[in-house]
Every structure is written in structure tokens, then in C-alpha cells.
Amino acid sequence: MSDAPLFIRQSAGPDSVVIRGARVFDPVEQLDAVLDVRVDGGVIAAMGERIDAIGHREVDGTGLLLAPAFVDPHVHLRVPGREDEETVASGSAAAAAGGYCAILAMPNTDPVVDSAAVLGSLIEQALAGAVIPVGFMASITKGLVGGELSEMAELAAAGAAAFTDDGRPVTSAGLMRRALQYSAITGRRLSLHEEEPTLSGKGQMHEGAVSAELGFAGWPSIGESVMIARDLALCAYEGQTVHIMHISARESVDELRRWQALGVAATGEVSPHHLVLTDEAVRSLDSNMKMNPPLRTESDRQSLIEALRDGTIGTVATDHAPHARHEKEAPFEEAPFGVTGLETAFAALYTHLVLPGIIPLGLLLERMSQGPARALGLPVPRIAVGAAANLVLLDLAAGWRVSEAGFRSRSVNSWCLGAQLQGLARLTIAAGRVAHDVDPVSA
Amino acid sequence: MADIRAVPDDLRPPARPARRHLLSIGDLDRDDVDRLLATAQSFAKALEREVKKLPTLRGRTIVNLFYEASTRTSSSFELAAKRLSADTMSIKSSGSSVEKGESLKDTALTLSAYDPDVIVIRHPQIGAPQLVTRYTDAHVVNAGDGKHQHPTQALLDLYTIQEELGRIDGLHVAIVGDVLHSRVARSNVQALLLMGASVTLVGPPSLIPRGIEALGCEVTYDIDAIGAADVVYVLRMQKERMEAGSAYVPSLREYTAQWGVTPERLRPGQKVMHPGPMNRGVEIDARVADSVDSLIERQVRSGLVVRMAVLYDLLTHGPVAVPTQVQEVA
Numbered sequence: 001m002s003d004a005p006l007f008i009r010q011s012a013g014p015d016s017v018v019i020r021g022a023r024v025f026d027p028v029e030q031l032d033a034v035l036d037v038r039v040d041g042g043v044i045a046a047m048g049e050r051i052d053a054i055g056h057r058e059v060d061g062t063g064l065l066l067a068p069a070f071v072d073p074h075v076h077l078r079v080p081g082r083e084d085e086e087t088v089a090s091g092s093a094a095a096a097a098g099g100y101c102a103i104l105a106m107p108n109t110d111p112v113v114d115s116a117a118v119l120g121s122l123i124e125q126a127l128a129g130a131v132i133p134v135g136f137m138a139s140i141t142k143g144l145v146g147g148e149l150s151e152m153a154e155l156a157a158a159g160a161a162a163f164t165d166d167g168r169p170v171t172s173a174g175l176m177r178r179a180l181q182y183s184a185i186t187g188r189r190l191s192l193h194e195e196e197p198t199l200s201g202k203g204q205m206h207e208g209a210v211s212a213e214l215g216f217a218g219w220p221s222i223g224e225s226v227m228i229a230r231d232l233a234l235c236a237y238e239g240q241t242v243h244i245m246h247i248s249a250r251e252s253v254d255e256l257r258r259w260q261a262l263g264v265a266a267t268g269e270v271s272p273h274h275l276v277l278t279d280e281a282v283r284s285l286d287s288n289m290k291m292n293p294p295l296r297t298e299s300d301r302q303s304l305i306e307a308l309r310d311g312t313i314g315t316v317a318t319d320h321a322p323h324a325r326h327e328k329e330a331p332f333e334e335a336p337f338g339v340t341g342l343e344t345a346f347a348a349l350y351t352h353l354v355l356p357g358i359i360p361l362g363l364l365l366e367r368m369s370q371g372p373a374r375a376l377g378l379p380v381p382r383i384a385v386g387a388a389a390n391l392v393l394l395d396l397a398a399g400w401r402v403s404e405a406g407f408r409s410r411s412v413n414s415w416c417l418g419a420q421l422q423g424l425a426r427l428t429i430a431a432g433r434v435a436h437d438v439d440p441v442s443a
Numbered sequence: 444m445a446d447i448r449a450v451p452d453d454l455r456p457p458a459r460p461a462r463r464h465l466l467s468i469g470d471l472d473r474d475d476v477d478r479l480l481a482t483a484q485s486f487a488k489a490l491e492r493e494v495k496k497l498p499t500l501r502g503r504t505i506v507n508l509f510y511e512a513s514t515r516t517s518s519s520f521e522l523a524a525k526r527l528s529a530d531t532m533s534i535k536s537s538g539s540s541v542e543k544g545e546s547l548k549d550t551a552l553t554l555s556a557y558d559p560d561v562i563v564i565r566h567p568q569i570g571a572p573q574l575v576t577r578y579t580d581a582h583v584v585n586a587g588d589g590k591h592q593h594p595t596q597a598l599l600d601l602y603t604i605q606e607e608l609g610r611i612d613g614l615h616v617a618i619v620g621d622v623l624h625s626r627v628a629r630s631n632v633q634a635l636l637l638m639g640a641s642v643t644l645v646g647p648p649s650l651i652p653r654g655i656e657a658l659g660c661e662v663t664y665d666i667d668a669i670g671a672a673d674v675v676y677v678l679r680m681q682k683e684r685m686e687a688g689s690a691y692v693p694s695l696r697e698y699t700a701q702w703g704v705t706p707e708r709l710r711p712g713q714k715v716m717h718p719g720p721m722n723r724g725v726e727i728d729a730r731v732a733d734s735v736d737s738l739i740e741r742q743v744r745s746g747l748v749v750r751m752a753v754l755y756d757l758l759t760h761g762p763v764a765v766p767t768q769v770q771e772v773a
Contacts (some may be wrong), residue, residue, distance in 0.1 A: 209654035215590030285570035331568035
């Protein structure tokens with residue numbers, strides 16, 4: 001097993017700050033109290049009432065909520081290859097603005113992250129420009145073509161945080177089995193994009209009444225669920241576990257729940273857009289409603305919410321997928337799959353799931369922070385004296401309209417463009433350093 | 444648990460601007476269709492006169508932008524514009540900047556620099572006409588976008604049915620064949636249902652899109668069901684659907700045997716329609732295509748007056764006393 005660091009960021013010293021009077025809320029630690037919190041030396045140094053600032057910067061947290069910062073195990077940073085769409089610096093800044101203290105970047109880049117050389121260059125970029133800790137995933141198969149395994153041991157030793165062929169499935173069941181067997185030596189998780197390509201075909205949106213009416217080639221739910229069933233059966237046989245990415249369909253939730261009940265320790269993630277929108281949104285023919293897997297029906301959405309609530313799915317992941325404006329300004333079928341999400345995930349889910357009373361705030365916070373960290377075997381953010389300082393100061397009363405001008409991301413293909421949302425990260429502290437700060441004192 | 448709507452209001456795209464387009468049958472209500480068919484009827488009368496040109500749209504510019512091969516639609520739009528004295532400009536993807544990789548957005552911006560009044564567009568991709576509306580001040584008419592919509596085809600079919608059978612309301616229309624890949628089927632199902640007809644889709648299970656019955660039509664795989672219809676509408680069976688890897692049916696031969704529209708499967712007096720181009724001997728028997736009950740040539744004639752009506756209606760902002768204007772010419 002490798003002891004290479006999982007996360008990399010710019011080298012600089014820790015910040016010292018005292019946050020006064022915020023509601024400090026960590027659902028996992030069962031902490032919910034109005035307290036002062038001092039961050040010093042990279043950790044939460046002190047918590048209590050009217051603690052001594054000892055000369056540190058003081059932030060007025062009155063009326064705000066201090067929570068464990070978020071972890072996103074599914075982000076496309078587009079480097080190397082598409083620096084016009086995103087970079088380590090812009091993507092990590094977008095994440096910090098969304099309240100994230102750590103993100104994992106996908107390897108479906110050009111070239112693919114399937115060698116220690118490419119991974120090394122990314123680690124150098126993170127050292128130069130990552131404002132929060134960034135982990136890099138490497139591909140399961142060389143070149144993402146599903147032919148032969150990447151050199152997983154060397155990649156793990158070089159710092160690969162986990163393995164995925166995201167964007168594509170591992171089509172061959174035999175190769176998937178081998179990946180499960182072999183990856184065990186790395187101690188790193190496999191994160192799977194589940195898609196049976198002969199069923200998804202050229203599908204542009206969910207196969208159902210809306211695709212029938214609009215004429216788009218359909219991408220049926222079973223194209224996802226049959227692959228999940230296959231891979232979880234392989235996990236059961238091999239005694240291994242996997243993380244299932246961006247689950248979109250009721251049938252997929254049913255498979256995951258069934259195999260978990262049979263003892264497979266697999267985890268699952270769901271993306272905010274699948275929790276808020278349905279295939280009805282595609283009637284707009286707006287290419288920002290095009291993602292893979294596609295938006296599905298209200299029944300699927302309800303199933304995903306239920307799975308998030310009961311823990312079958314323990315992770316919210318944005319699948320932040322920046323695309324160049326000119327590529328999205330094309331007819332739906334010509335436009336690439338994918339939408340951005342880092343800067344809107346919390347606000348969208350707070351607005352559409354917590355405020356209407358569909359899920360409690362504590363559940364959402366856990367599913368965006370500790371849930372994903374545990375699923376991917378990453379350090380778990382928590383609020384306790386002595387713990388690494390991974391904190392987000394949330395303004396739950398702040399309403400804002402999502403506009404192109406406000407993004408830190410280099411791309412604007414957000415599924416929330418134009419939406420009025422509530423909930424904003426005013427301060428993000430990632431591994432002891434202030435990574436995002438919109439000056440809550442003056443706000 | 445609180446019920447939240449599938450698409451929150453604030454995540455819906457902004458409402459379409461006031462400028463009128465014809466992008467989908469869904470843009471129309473029953474009154475719109477009645478008005479368009481009445482206008483088309485007026486133009487049909489005018490075209491019976493010796494001088495077939497009307498001055499109605501003199502000085503207007505109509506751009507025909509065709510990204511797909513087309514005989515009927517492009518020629519009838521061009522002739523419709525000319526019959527109304529508009530200036531026309533036809534651009535085909537081959538031989539234009541499209542071949543050099545120009546994006547649809549840039550082509551739309553370029554053409555809009557000439558301040559056209561109408562852009563008629565046919566494109567292989569769904570939603571291309573909607574995209575063009577974002578980059579032009581012209582009225583946009585969808586002349587077929589991928590497998591999505593072909594609203595002027597549906598209107599000309601409604602016109603043909605109304606002229607031949609005297610009504611649409613209460614009729615039963617069977618649409619036969621490859622519904623999955625057919626914009627004509629999608630537009631016609633919506634249009635026929637809007638006007639009070641009932642619709643049954645007939646074809647191989649692999650070529651009927653899952654969930655299409657949500658539109659309000661019936662679905663059957665049994666060709667004998669066409670016997671109950673007043674009108675049998677035959678869809679083109681595209682040969683490329685039989686290619687290896689996309690074999691929706693085992694062979695054309697089997698398709699024809701199971702779903703070909705032959706004289707034996709029809710009752711005398713049942714009307715037969717087809718949007719063209721036909722594959723005689725595949726989806727439609729030649730004897731059916733040439734029979735007295737075939738409305739196929741009438742459809743082409745209807746195409747001209749219906750497209751005149753659409754252009755006129757868009758540019759004159761709705762119901763205007765059409766017959767008066769026609770009489771002025773006469």
C-alpha cells in the first residue's frame with residue numbers, strides 16, 4: 001500500500017482565525033451550539049464561549065452556520081488538455097466558493113491520467129495553484145479504452161487517490177473482475193461509471209414519454225442498472241467493494257439497496273441535478289439540461305431522495321463538468337454531456353430539498369461532507385478540538401441569483417443558470433487555510 | 444412530505460419572446476390551425492387564377508436554410524415565398540460555409556445580418572430552429588429538425604384531410620411504420636389529436652418509441668388494425684435503419700411482409716397518405732400509392748398553399764382578412 005499523500009495544494013502556512021458566535025453544527029459529532037471557534041496551526045485549536053482571539057483575525061459569525069466543509073469525490077478539472085474549460089486553480093477556487101475543502105479530479109483528460117508521468121505533472125500544478133486540497137484519480141484501464149489495466153500500483157505510489165474510467169464504463173465483465181482483484185493491493189477505491197453501452201447507445205436523454213415526444217434517442221434506466229447489478233455481483237464474489245458514481249435511476253437504487261442488504265459494502269453517489277430536475281426539463285432543448293447519466297423521471301427522483309435519506313446513497317457529488325461555451329451553444333445532440341455544479345450544489349439542494357422540508361439540513365451536510373469522505377476512504381471533516389480545520393461558514397438566509405458573471409469556474413454551463421437560490425458559503429477553511437472569504441463581517 | 448415540482452419555476456428557461464415562430468405543433472392551438480387552414484384555402488382559390496402571383500409579401504426576405512436533402516419541403520417553401528412576391532435566398536449546407544465547419548450559431552448570425560423577415564430551417568438535429576431564434580430577429584419556421592418536429596408537414600396533412608374528407612374532428616387515423624425515427628409521425632400525432640381526430644400507431648415494437656402513448660394515441664403492433672381507420676398514413680421506412688448494428692427489424696423483406704400497406708390490407712374507400720419520398724414495394728405497395736384513394740399527390744399540392752399560409756400568417760401577425768387581399772390582386 002502507498003503512503004503517498006492523497007491531496008495536494010499550494011504550499012503556504014496555515015491561517016489563524018477566530019469565528020465568533022456562529023451556530024456550530026456537526027451532525028456526526030452531534031454538536032449544535034452557538035460557540036466561538038479558533039483555527040490555528042491547521043487545526044481547530046479551541047471552541048467555547050468568548051474564547052481569547054490572542055490577536056488573530058476575528059470573523060463575526062452571528063446568524064451564520066459553521067459546518068464541516070464539503071468533500072466532492074467527482075469533479076472534472078479538465079487538465080491536462082482543456083485548460084480553456086477549467087484548470088486546477090479555477091476549479092479549486094470554484095470548489096472553495098461552494099464550501100468544499102477537498103475534491104477529487106477525474107482522469108478522463110487528454111492525455112488520460114494513466115501514467116505516473118501525467119499524474120506527476122498534475123501534482124505539480126496542484127502545488128502551484130490549488131487553493132484547496134485536490135486529489136487526482138487515475139484511470140482503471142489504459143487510455144480509458146477498457147482494454148488493459150493501468151499500472152495501478154505505480155499510480156497509487158505516485159499519489160493516485162482512487163481509480164475510475166469515469167465517462168465510460170468498463171465494458172468487459174472479465175476486465176472489471178480483474179480490476180477488482182488487482183486494485184486491492186493499492187488500498188485505493190474503484191469508482192464506477194455504470195453504463196451498458198449497447199443499451200445506452202446514442203441516447204441523448206432518458207428513454208420515456210418525453211424522449212418519445214421530442215424524438216431524442218433514449219438512454220434507458222436499465223442501461224445503468226444492469227451494469228450496477230453486474231458489478232455488485234462481481235464485488236460479492238470477489239469480496240471487494242466499489243463506489244457507484246452518479247446514480248440516476250430507481251432501478252439502480254433498487255440494485256444497490258439489494259446488494260448492500262446482502263452484505264456488499266458498496267457505496268453510491270447522487271448528483272444535485274438528479275435530485276432537483278427531471279427529464280421534463282429537457283423540453284427546453286437547453287444543452288445545460290444534457291448530462292450523462294441523463295435526468296430521469298419524477299419517480300426516479302423520488303427514489304434517489306429516499307436513498308439519500310435512508311443512507312443507501314451516502315454521497316452527494318457534483319460531477320462538475322465544465323464545457324466551453326461554444327460547444328454548449330449547439331443543438332442538443334451536438335452539445336457535449338455535462339454541467340457545472342461546484343458553486344451551486346449546496347444552495348440548490350438547500351433551496352429545493354431542505355427549505356421545503358424534504359430532507360433535514362443535518363442530513364444534507366453529512367451527505368456532502370463526511371459521507372463522501374468515508375465512501376472514498378478520505379480524511380473525514382469533523383468539528384472537534386484538535387481535528388484538522390475543514391470548515392464552511394454558511395449564510396442560510398442569503399438569496400442569490402445564479403448568473404454567468406458570478407462563477408469562479410472558467411465555464412458557465414450550469415444547470416442552475418438564472419435560478420434564484422438560497423444559501424451561500426461566506427468563508428471556507430480547507431485544511432487550516434482560508435480558501436474562500438466573502439468577508440462576512442461587512443456582509 | 445412537501446411536494447416539489449419536477450422542474451422548479453426558477454429553473455425553467457425564460458419564456459419565449461413575443462416574436463412568433465413556427466417551431467412545433469405544440470406552439471399552436473386549435474384556433475391557430477383553423478386560421479392557417481382557412482388562409483391556405485383562400486390561397487388555393489387564388490392560385491386557380493391565371494396569374495398566380497400575389498403581391499402580399501413584396502419587399503420581404505425569406506431565407507431557406509437547408510442542412511438536409513429535401514425536394515418537397517424546400518421547393519414548396521421557395522415557391523410559396525415567390526407566389527407571395529417575397530425575395531428568397533436558399534442556402535444548402537453543401538457548398539456553403541457549413542462545409543467549412545461553421546457553427547449553426549455563426550451561420551444564423553451571418554444570415555441575420557441581411558435582416559431577413561423569415562428564416563426557414565431544416566436541420567438534422569433536434570432543436571436547431573430553437574437555437575436559431577436566439578441569434579436572429581427573424582421569424583423562424585421549422586422545416587424539419589431531426590426526429591423532433593415537422594410542423595408544416597402536419598399542417599399540410601391536416602389541410603389535405605380536411606379538403607378530402609370535409610373534416611378532421613372525429614376521424615380515425617392509423618400511422619404505420621417507423622414511428623421511432625419519424626418527425627412526421629410526432630408532428631402528425633400532436634396535430635391530429637389537437638384537431639379532434641383519434642390516432643393509432645401501428646408498427647414493429649422496436650420502432651414504436653416507449654412512452655409515446657402518453658401523447659394520447661393508441662399503439663398496436665398488429666397491421667390488421669389499419670382496417671378500422673378512415674385514413675392510413677404510411678411512414679417512410681429508411682433503409683439505413685436496417686444496417687448492421689442498428690437492425691431494428693430483421694430485414695426489409697420481413698418488414699414488408701408484416702407491415703407493408705397492400706391493397707389486401709385496406710378496405711375500399713380508405714384514404715392513404717405518405718409524406719414522401721416513398722419506397723414503393725417496401726412500406727407501401729405500388730398499387731396503393733397509385734390508387735384512387737391515394738392522397739399522396741394532393742399532399743404535395745397542399746404543401747404549397749399551406750406554406751404560403753404559414754409565411755403570410757407569421758408576417759402579418761395573425762388573422763387578417765385574407766380573402767380581401769386576395770381579391771385586390773384579382
